[in-house]
Amino acid sequence: MTEERGASSSQSTPDQETRASTMAPDSVQAPATRPRERRAPRISETPPPPAPPPALQDYAPIIGKSQLNELYFLATAVRGKTVKMVNSTAVGGGVAEMLNRLVPLLSELEVHTKWDVITGGNDFFEVTKSFHNALHGGDYMLTQAARDVFLRHNELNRERMSFDEDIVVIHDPQPAGLIASKKDHRAHWVWRCHIDLSNPNPQVWEFLQPFIAQYDAAIFSSQAFARRLPIPQYLFYPCIDPLSEKNKDLEESYVQQVCDNFGVDRSRPIVTQISRFDRLKDPLGVIQAYKMAKKYVDFQLVLAGGGASDDPEGVAVLKEVREVIDDDPDVIILDLPPWSALEINALQRASTLVVQKSLREGFGLTVTEALWKGKPTIGSAVGGIPTQIIDRITGVLVHSVEGCAYQIRYLLTHPEFAQQLGRNGREHVKENFLMTTNVRRWLLLFRILFGLTASPSSSLG
Amino acid sequence: MAATAEEITSRIAKAPFEFKSATHLLRIEAERSSTLGELLRDLNTCPDASIFQHTFRTLQEHHFIKEGFSNDFAHWAYTECGAVGLGERLAAIDVREFTAIADLRARLETVVEDYLQLNPQSRDHLAEHPFYFCSAESVVTPTEIKATNMAEFVQGLRAVSIHSIHYHFIEARLRRHLETNDFSIWLKRDLGMNEAAVRLNKIDIYTATLEGVRRQIARILEGAVS
Numbered sequence: 001m002t003e004e005r006g007a008s009s010s011q012s013t014p015d016q017e018t019r020a021s022t023m024a025p026d027s028v029q030a031p032a033t034r035p036r037e038r039r040a041p042r043i044s045e046t047p048p049p050p051a052p053p054p055a056l057q058d059y060a061p062i063i064g065k066s067q068l069n070e071l072y073f074l075a076t077a078v079r080g081k082t083v084k085m086v087n088s089t090a091v092g093g094g095v096a097e098m099l100n101r102l103v104p105l106l107s108e109l110e111v112h113t114k115w116d117v118i119t120g121g122n123d124f125f126e127v128t129k130s131f132h133n134a135l136h137g138g139d140y141m142l143t144q145a146a147r148d149v150f151l152r153h154n155e156l157n158r159e160r161m162s163f164d165e166d167i168v169v170i171h172d173p174q175p176a177g178l179i180a181s182k183k184d185h186r187a188h189w190v191w192r193c194h195i196d197l198s199n200p201n202p203q204v205w206e207f208l209q210p211f212i213a214q215y216d217a218a219i220f221s222s223q224a225f226a227r228r229l230p231i232p233q234y235l236f237y238p239c240i241d242p243l244s245e246k247n248k249d250l251e252e253s254y255v256q257q258v259c260d261n262f263g264v265d266r267s268r269p270i271v272t273q274i275s276r277f278d279r280l281k282d283p284l285g286v287i288q289a290y291k292m293a294k295k296y297v298d299f300q301l302v303l304a305g306g307g308a309s310d311d312p313e314g315v316a317v318l319k320e321v322r323e324v325i326d327d328d329p330d331v332i333i334l335d336l337p338p339w340s341a342l343e344i345n346a347l348q349r350a351s352t353l354v355v356q357k358s359l360r361e362g363f364g365l366t367v368t369e370a371l372w373k374g375k376p377t378i379g380s381a382v383g384g385i386p387t388q389i390i391d392r393i394t395g396v397l398v399h400s401v402e403g404c405a406y407q408i409r410y411l412l413t414h415p416e417f418a419q420q421l422g423r424n425g426r427e428h429v430k431e432n433f434l435m436t437t438n439v440r441r442w443l444l445l446f447r448i449l450f451g452l453t454a455s456p457s458s459s460l461g
Numbered sequence: 462m463a464a465t466a467e468e469i470t471s472r473i474a475k476a477p478f479e480f481k482s483a484t485h486l487l488r489i490e491a492e493r494s495s496t497l498g499e500l501l502r503d504l505n506t507c508p509d510a511s512i513f514q515h516t517f518r519t520l521q522e523h524h525f526i527k528e529g530f531s532n533d534f535a536h537w538a539y540t541e542c543g544a545v546g547l548g549e550r551l552a553a554i555d556v557r558e559f560t561a562i563a564d565l566r567a568r569l570e571t572v573v574e575d576y577l578q579l580n581p582q583s584r585d586h587l588a589e590h591p592f593y594f595c596s597a598e599s600v601v602t603p604t605e606i607k608a609t610n611m612a613e614f615v616q617g618l619r620a621v622s623i624h625s626i627h628y629h630f631i632e633a634r635l636r637r638h639l640e641t642n643d644f645s646i647w648l649k650r651d652l653g654m655n656e657a658a659v660r661l662n663k664i665d666i667y668t669a670t671l672e673g674v675r676r677q678i679a680r681i682l683e684g685a686v687s
Contacts, residue, residue: 066621066625067624073602074600220489224591234487234488234489390523393526424526428523431523432522444484444486444600448598
């Protein structure tokens with residue numbers, strides 16, 4: 001379970017494409033430069049078959065041969081070692097998405113990596129869902145019954161699973177109790193926490209902390225999520241795969257086709273926010289900012305995402321969004337199915353600016369995606385966004401609707417500055433937030449666990 | 462008498478230059494400062510590897526930036542504490558003046574201490590976000606690129622990753638405890654290019670990206686034989 005879900009990971013239904021196609025009423029007088037009629041977006045009604053995972057060599061044109069060679073070198077010391085990754089779900093969510101790419105890449109480097117998923121009944125996943133929310137700071141009363149459910153299912157999984165590998169990596173709190181098997185095996189145990197622990201419910205954290213303290217190391221996605229623990233804690237930023245459908249390079253003709261399908265006019269500036277229709281993503285705030293900025297500069301606003309079919313609140317938010325845009329033909333609302341990665345990629349690439357005006361955020365991988373595409377990006381100073389957006393260097397941070405509106409105006413009228421932000425943003429992602437960077441982090445961690453690295457504190461003097 | 466361009470170009474180095482690189486994993490340390498007073502306290506107790514991370518290493522992480530503040534302490538003082546004057550003073554610290562972490566730590570402490578003496582009201586002022594101390598655990602990696610003469614050196618310089626430039630040009634002084642860099646040492650010792658070695662040391666790493674630094678080095682060397 002993770003706090004980070006991309007716009008396309010929510011459940012929705014194929015009939016949404018009809019809704020997306022009926023956004024712009026024919027009665028609205030469109031400017032001469034944009035298509036008068038929005039055509040039906042051609043999105044498949046069913047998910048396409050998954051593409052085969054890329055091989056390491058496929059990343060060479062992106063990160064360079066020297067950095068790829070570095071991965072091969074780092075792997076030599078741990079070649080032949082075995083690793084088991086354990087999480088709570090095989091599909092859906094950021095962790096499964098990440099493991100789908102990480103496991104084959106590590107195996108290609110001859111660090112033989114398996115991925116196992118714990119099982120549990122509804123009672124277990126209800127408890128762990130409550131733990132998840134409580135660890136994010138929500139109110140929760142931890143009962144003995146909940147403790148028992150958590151412990152019983154971890155015990156059942158412990159009996160079912162083997163831990164004969166050299167390294168066992170447990171993802172998130174659900175399987176954390178598997179650490180009880182550590183005493184019977186030679187493996188090094190690592191806890192990889194993907195959730196925000198900066199303000200956890202004390203009862204739940206105090207319950208989990210004794211388990212975590214038995215691991216050999218813990219990994220967090222932000223310095224702010226680290227806790228007081230008697231074990232080393234490492235920083236692994238969430239990452240994107242530059243070769244995934246959502247991030248790979250696209251033919252210009254395809255980008256144009258998607259824009260044509262959605263009625264987005266590429267001859268005029270396009271400002272885009274990609275995110276679920278969720279209050280915490282503040283789509284209404286983005287529309288307010290659009291209205292303020294539109295008095296000064298001409299542009300279109302695209303709000304694209306999913307999540308409005310399975311989530312009652314999403315439906316309500318989408319309805320409100322449609323009401324406040326008041327048939328404005330320059331606001332394009334796209335409620336997309338979860339398998340729209342290519343379309344989202346195309347929309348991001350077609351954008352002049354990307355906005356992520358969240359009120360709260362995990363890491364904000366949609367920001368990473370935009371920066372990777374070299375887009376000048378305006379983001380709220382919340383969650384992991386300031387880690388990615390160094391204000392006025394790799395993007396612009398804002399704290400209000402007014403700030404967002406001003407920065408839209410400024411960046412649209414200062415394209416050279418905006419382009420420099422885009423260039424810096426892409427470099428920042430390349431250095432810190434790519435899948436290959438995380439492969440490097442895992443290899444370094446494995447070496448550290450086997451005592452195969454020296455800290456600068458001992459060598460620099 | 463100074464060597465001619467032809468002489469320099471045809472020289473074979475006494476020992477080849479082996480390009481290496483370094484890769485790092487970030488460890489989150491226990492120290493976290495919410496005020497400038499706490500920063501001063503934590504600067505005193507944090508591991509050497511934290512001082513290295515937030516001064517030398519941050520230049521590698523942000524190698525594409527040529528504007529703004531030059532180390533994490535300066536950036537935090539400015540953006541999170543609103544202490545512009547302190548930010549400027551911390552940013553003015555040039556890591557190349559230091560060949561030992563202890564000396565760099567002492568300078569950082571002195572700058573913060575002096576600022577707090579002049580601005581005592583800033584000592585307990587709560588920052589927007591805390592400063593989280595991290596440290597870098599490092600592995601030196603070979604690159605298989607070697608140079609035995611100047612042409613090969615320039616070719617190698619252009620081929621290696623930016624991390625390799627950081628390793629040889631910036632981190633080197635901590636390893637060698639000398640106010641110079643691996644490139645200058647080799648060029649002077651093995652190719653007799655004394656003047657170029659000195660010029661390399663004068664490249665301003667704070668007003669250029671590391672790619673820009675790479676280009677400047679290549680230009681200086683090519684200029685020496687043109």
